[in-house]
Amino acid sequence: MSALAALIRRDIRIALRVGGGALIGVLFFLTVTVLMPFAVGPDLALLSQLGPAILWLGALLASLLTLDRLFTADHEDGSLDLIVMSRTPLELACAAKALAHWIAAGLPLIIATPVLGLLLNLDGTATLAVAATLLAGTPALTFTGMIGAALAVTLHRGGLLLAVLVLPLSIPVLIFGVAASQAAISGPLPFGTPFSILCALSLASLVIGPFAAAASLRHGLD
Amino acid sequence: MKLTETLTDLANPTRFLALTARILPWLAGVTAILLAIGLYQSAMAPDDYQQGATVKIMFIHVPNAWLSMFVWGVMSVAALGTLVWRHPLADVAAKAAAPIGAAFTFLALVTGSLWGRPMWGTYWEWDARLTSVLILFLMYLGLMALWRAVEDPSRAARAAAVLTLVGAINIPIIKFSVDWWNTLHQPASVLRMGGSTLDKAFLWPLLVMAIAFSLLFITLHLAAMRNEILRRRVRSLQMMQASRIAFTSEAGSGSQGTAPNEIGAA
Numbered sequence: 001m002s003a004l005a006a007l008i009r010r011d012i013r014i015a016l017r018v019g020g021g022a023l024i025g026v027l028f029f030l031t032v033t034v035l036m037p038f039a040v041g042p043d044l045a046l047l048s049q050l051g052p053a054i055l056w057l058g059a060l061l062a063s064l065l066t067l068d069r070l071f072t073a074d075h076e077d078g079s080l081d082l083i084v085m086s087r088t089p090l091e092l093a094c095a096a097k098a099l100a101h102w103i104a105a106g107l108p109l110i111i112a113t114p115v116l117g118l119l120l121n122l123d124g125t126a127t128l129a130v131a132a133t134l135l136a137g138t139p140a141l142t143f144t145g146m147i148g149a150a151l152a153v154t155l156h157r158g159g160l161l162l163a164v165l166v167l168p169l170s171i172p173v174l175i176f177g178v179a180a181s182q183a184a185i186s187g188p189l190p191f192g193t194p195f196s197i198l199c200a201l202s203l204a205s206l207v208i209g210p211f212a213a214a215a216s217l218r219h220g221l222d
Numbered sequence: 223m224k225l226t227e228t229l230t231d232l233a234n235p236t237r238f239l240a241l242t243a244r245i246l247p248w249l250a251g252v253t254a255i256l257l258a259i260g261l262y263q264s265a266m267a268p269d270d271y272q273q274g275a276t277v278k279i280m281f282i283h284v285p286n287a288w289l290s291m292f293v294w295g296v297m298s299v300a301a302l303g304t305l306v307w308r309h310p311l312a313d314v315a316a317k318a319a320a321p322i323g324a325a326f327t328f329l330a331l332v333t334g335s336l337w338g339r340p341m342w343g344t345y346w347e348w349d350a351r352l353t354s355v356l357i358l359f360l361m362y363l364g365l366m367a368l369w370r371a372v373e374d375p376s377r378a379a380r381a382a383a384v385l386t387l388v389g390a391i392n393i394p395i396i397k398f399s400v401d402w403w404n405t406l407h408q409p410a411s412v413l414r415m416g417g418s419t420l421d422k423a424f425l426w427p428l429l430v431m432a433i434a435f436s437l438l439f440i441t442l443h444l445a446a447m448r449n450e451i452l453r454r455r456v457r458s459l460q461m462m463q464a465s466r467i468a469f470t471s472e473a474g475s476g477s478q479g480t481a482p483n484e485i486g487a488a
Contacts, residue, residue, distance in 0.1 A: 144388075147384070147385070147388055151368070151381050151384065151385060154377070154381060155368075155371050155372055155381065161364075161367055161368060161371055164360075164363075164364045164367055165364045165367075165368065165385060167360075168357050168360045168361050168364065168389075169388065169389070171353075171357055172395075208388065208391075212384050212387070212388050215305065215384050216380070216381055216384040219305070219377075219380035219381070219384070220377065220380065220381060
């Protein structure tokens with residue numbers, strides 16, 4: 001247990017330091033959001049209507065950008081081999097690494113959401129709804145993305161492939177995340193139904209992700 | 223016991239090649255005959271009272287759609303064979319199936335949108351069934367890219383097997399998407415509780431076409447597996463030859479280098 005806690009502490013510390021790349025995700029999120037008004041025009045009514053979708057797409061792309069770091073750095077300096085060989089089950093180690101990645105790279109995205117909501121003319125309820133759906137949905141993005149990251153690290157040059165493999169798997173999360181936030185803003189559907197499906201997706205990926213990632217690491221690194 | 227014995231027997235690629243060489247002509251012949259019967263029946267089928275002659279796209283569209291999901295199922299079983307039993311032909315089967323499955327999925331999408339234009343007034347609609355099949359097509363392409371990204375076949379097989387099993391979650395979503403979300407695509411009418419709602423005049427050609435397409439898949443799959451086995455043999459022969467050339471040139475110049483056998487053993 002203490003080994004897992006140490007792993008989480010270490011990963012968060014590395015991710016937040018210079019070159020760790022977690023905070024670059026937030027910067028990227030901000031840039032994508034700022035680009036949108038230039039692409040669709042500065043019409044505030046239109047922006048507030050598109051707001052949840054823009055924020056979700058930005059968060060999805062930002063988490064995809066940082067996922068590459070999940071195993072690559074450890075693979076390059078050799079610590080991934082130590083993690084694979086240690087007595088801690090690899091599935092738990094993978095889950096711990098993904099949790100640390102979510103805390104370091106996913107939570108800042110959610111904290112940044114209210115500020116970005118202001119830029120997109122979202123009111124209080126809408127911002128709260130988007131932040132709540134991101135809080136429920138980003139674990140699913142991290143834990144399914146981890147499978148792609150594990151596959152990519154065993155391929156040595158799979159960075160580009162990572163996006164192609166992970167994005168189709170993240171489409172359900174995107175659908176229900178945007179559906180729940182739209183429901184909270186304009187209705188007519190209740191907020192609870194898509195939101196609970198989003199939570200279910202996160203819980204399912206919490207179970208599937210570590211096992212699939214551990215399997216591909218174990219098979220890939222021999 | 224019998225089944226496992228047969229499976230172990232087939233694990234020998236040479237025996238597999240000999241067996242399929244005998245089976246394939248017959249299989250191809252039966253497939254061609256059934257396809258001809260099915261196409262004739264489809265052409266002779268009466269026009270629908272609502273859809274007119276366009277209903278006949280169904281006889282091509284529905285078998286393609288079924289096969290697109292069935293092939294992923296076959297690949298999932300093969301992925302289990304790769305990861306659990308380390309069956310040597312399982313990864314060959316998985317690799318050979320991916321492009322065929324992608325082709326079936328593509329044809330299902332194309333015939334579906336050709337059918338959708340006169341029926342729904344649009345080539346494409348973002349409803350649950352269409353979107354989930356499009357995702358399936360993207361996943362086939364991603365899987366094929368993954369197969370090509372790794373040089374060593376057995377490493378590629380294990381990476382692809384993990385992704386295949388994860389992607390298998392999408393198959394039940396596609397199957398039940400028409401029941402879960404009430405969208406433009408019609409709900410299941412052939413395989414359903416309480417019998418088919420399809421008229422006999424349409425059901426028979428559809429079933430013949432479904433069997434013919436399944437046989438077509440088996441024929442193409444076995445042929446592709448043969449090609450893959452032969453391709454791997456050529457690859458290992460080329461590597462042996464390369465290592466022999468490296469060895470002789472090294473011995474000729476008398477230079478001290480790395481062991482030449484490393485290339486052949488890799």
